[in-house]
Amino acid sequence: MEWEVVIGLEVHVQLATQSKIFSGASTAFGAEPNTQACAIDLAMPGTLPVPNEEAFRYAVMFGLAMNAEIGKRSVFERKNYFYPDLPKGYQTTQLEQPIVGAGQIEIHLEDGSSKTVRLHHAHLEEDAGKSLHEAVFDSGHGMSGIDLNRAGTPLIEIVSEPDMRSAAEAVAYLKKIHSIVTYLGISDGDMSQGSLRCDANVSVRLKGEEELGTRAEIKNLNSFRFIEKAIKVEAQRQIDLIEDGGKVVQETRLYDADKNETRSMRSKEVANDYRYFPCPDLLPVVLSDEYIEQIRAELPELPDAKCARFESEYGLSAYDADQLTQERATADYFEQVATKSGEPKLAANWVMGELAALLNREDKSIVDSPVPAEHLASLIARIKDNTISSKIAKQVFEAMANGEGDADTVIEAKGLKQVTDTGAIEKLVDDVLAANGAQVENYRSADPDKRPKMMGFFVGQIMKASKGQANPQMINEILQQKLNALL
Amino acid sequence: MAVDAQTVEKLAELARIAISKETIDDVSSRLGDVLQLVDQLQAVNTDGVEPMAHPLDEVQVLRRDQVTEPNRREEFLALAPQTEAGLYLVPKVID
Numbered sequence: 014m015e016w017e018v019v020i021g022l023e024v025h026v027q028l029a030t031q032s033k034i035f036s037g038a039s040t041a042f043g044a045e046p047n048t049q050a051c052a053i054d055l056a057m058p059g060t061l062p063v064p065n066e067e068a069f070r071y072a073v074m075f076g077l078a079m080n081a082e083i084g085k086r087s088v089f090e091r092k093n094y095f096y097p098d099l100p101k102g103y104q105t106t107q108l109e110q111p112i113v114g115a116g117q118i119e120i121h122l123e124d125g126s127s128k129t130v131r132l133h134h135a136h137l138e139e140d141a142g143k144s145l146h147e148a149v150f151d152s153g154h155g156m157s158g159i160d161l162n163r164a165g166t167p168l169i170e171i172v173s174e175p176d177m178r179s180a181a182e183a184v185a186y187l188k189k190i191h192s193i194v195t196y197l198g199i200s201d202g203d204m205s206q207g208s209l210r211c212d213a214n215v216s217v218r219l220k221g222e223e224e225l226g227t228r229a230e231i232k233n234l235n236s237f238r239f240i241e242k243a244i245k246v247e248a249q250r251q252i253d254l255i256e257d258g259g260k261v262v263q264e265t266r267l268y269d270a271d272k273n274e275t276r277s278m279r280s281k282e283v284a285n286d287y288r289y290f291p292c293p294d295l296l297p298v299v300l301s302d303e304y305i306e307q308i309r310a311e312l313p314e315l316p317d318a319k320c321a322r323f324e325s326e327y328g329l330s331a332y333d334a335d336q337l338t339q340e341r342a343t344a345d346y347f348e349q350v351a352t353k354s355g356e357p358k359l360a361a362n363w364v365m366g367e368l369a370a371l372l373n374r375e376d377k378s379i380v381d382s383p384v385p386a387e388h389l390a391s392l393i394a395r396i397k398d399n400t401i402s403s404k405i406a407k408q409v410f411e412a413m414a415n416g417e418g419d420a421d422t423v424i425e426a427k428g429l430k431q432v433t434d435t436g437a438i439e440k441l442v443d444d445v446l447a448a449n450g451a452q453v454e455n456y457r458s459a460d461p462d463k464r465p466k467m468m469g470f471f472v473g474q475i476m477k478a479s480k481g482q483a484n485p486q487m488i489n490e491i492l493q494q495k496l497n498a499l500l
Numbered sequence: 501m502a503v504d505a506q507t508v509e510k511l512a513e514l515a516r517i518a519i520s521k522e523t524i525d526d527v528s529s530r531l532g533d534v535l536q537l538v539d540q541l542q543a544v545n546t547d548g549v550e551p552m553a554h555p556l557d558e559v560q561v562l563r564r565d566q567v568t569e570p571n572r573r574e575e576f577l578a579l580a581p582q583t584e585a586g587l588y589l590v591p592k593v594i595d
Contacts, residue, residue: 031565032565032566032567032568037563037566037568037569038567039567039569045586046585046586046587047576047577047586047587048571048586049571050573050576051569051572052572053569055576063561063563064562064563065563065565066562066564066565067564067565069562088553095516097588110553144593145587146592154589155592156582156590156591157589157590157591157592157593158584158585159587159588159589160586160587161588291553293554295560296553296554296560297554297559298560299559299560
């Protein structure tokens with residue numbers, strides 16, 4: 014039997030506002046517990062929420078970037094449930110009339126193909142606080158600690174249609190969402206800090222079947238790697254279950270990364286029944302066409318547009334352009350190097366090659382790159398004008414990574430300038446030929462077909478004698494002439 | 501519309517309200533009265549009437565994105581039954 018996996022994602026994105034969605038408390042990450050939880054966030058009696066204009070502006074930006082309908086009139090509702098990190102006993106969210114309606118985006122897969130994923134809708138809501146267990150306490154009282162700093166942080170929840178058919182597609186979609194929200198600057202997108210989190214609805218069905226299978230929802234996936242692994246292992250669990258004659262139960266599951274398995278969250282005695290109703294504390298939010306058009310006019314260049322421009326303007330391959338535009342910071346860095354050095358293709362190779370390896374090794378993001386874009390541009394300029402060879406360039410790059418200055422400074426300080434002086438190279442060639450009489454004799458008596466291969470030995474010796482600094486093309490030419498003269 | 505005892509128990513559980521066995525009958529008949537009123541409202545023909553999200557036919561005013569609330573943690577913590585290390589303590593919750 015051939016099975017098909019069907020995936021829909023709910024992505025929660027924390028918006029990068031200064032203050033909370035309904036109060037003037039700060040949203041800064043990492044503050045001491047409960048120092049950014051005001052009377053409104055704590056649900057003190059008599060408090061009233063007032064929505065943050067910036068949260069709406071960000072949500073509209075997102076909607077426009079997703080080619081979605083914008084809810085010119087959106088309404089907040091109460092989603093009622095009890096949990097200690099939710100002081101009000103309900104989450105203020107949107108249901109019937111969300112700020113962003115149906116839309117769609119294109120995702121790019123590793124095999125070079127593309128696919129359209131439909132957006133069901135996206136709505137504004139408030140985040141909950143955090144419950145802290147054992148680790149924080151040693152007093153043995155068995156209580157949980159509640160930090161409400163995060164309570165009331167604005168979120169957009171982005172709900173896709175069940176359009177993805179593999180874990181790889183789900184990851185590609187999530188990367189696209191990540192890319193869009195960071196390009197727009199509406200979220201820092203930092204998954205390790207919970208700024209972008211994802212729930213995955215996973216079901217399986219026989220290939221060709223129209224009807225969807227029963228789905229399980231995997232909660233709180235917070236890295237691209239875990240999402241991929243969790244979806245794969247959950248799909249396999251469902252397939253095994255059905256093939257063994259069992260049935261998938263609609264439920265919420267948690268992914269355990271250590272065991273690489275999903276497990277059912279303890280089923281509650283009473284099934285969730287959120288009893289939504291319109292929030293009487295908040296009036297409908299109405300946005301004018303002018304307001305929305307103003308935001309549209311101010312949208313920055315988005316990943317797809319930038320990718321297309323990199324292909325046409327810089328002559329990059331589709332793959333390179335896609336790689337370089339996934340993150341805005343990388344795209345900006347590349348563009349600086351490309352324009353300053355005037356060598357876009359070399360710039361692309363260096364940014365995706367040596368620079369990416371360096372950042373990976375040092376676990377740094379490109380904005381904190383030890384090699385600034387101007388320095389890499391100066392290095393590429395020196396390769397281009399033959400001051401140094403590509404091989405020496407790697408040495409210069411390492412020195413720049415160690416903070417030894419820009420390319421010219423390093424080349425000067427280390428004396429790495431490529432030798433292009435004919436006289437100097439001739440001398441090197443003569444010295445090597447004189448020191449290796451036996452090999453020269455072999456070369457002369459060898460079959461002409463074998464000679465080009467034998468030349469490599471001399472080239473290597475000459476390069477070594479020049480400490481890698483002699484221009485390789487010139488070595489080849491001069492060596493060839495001299496060897497020919499000996500025949 | 502009648503509300504049976506089971507429904508009352510379920511609603512009480514969802515709302516985290518304690519209702520003793522003895523009062524269930526009373527509560528169900530009173531809820532039933534309320535629902536009768538709702539039935540009357542639902543009998544009204546509302547064809548072509550736009551649903552309202554709020555009884556006031558007004559539009560929400562938005563606030564500028566500024567931090568205006570100072571840290572008043574110590575005052576708020578002082579109101580809670582139990583605190584530790586700047587946290588509110590609650591009976592252990594594991595989902």
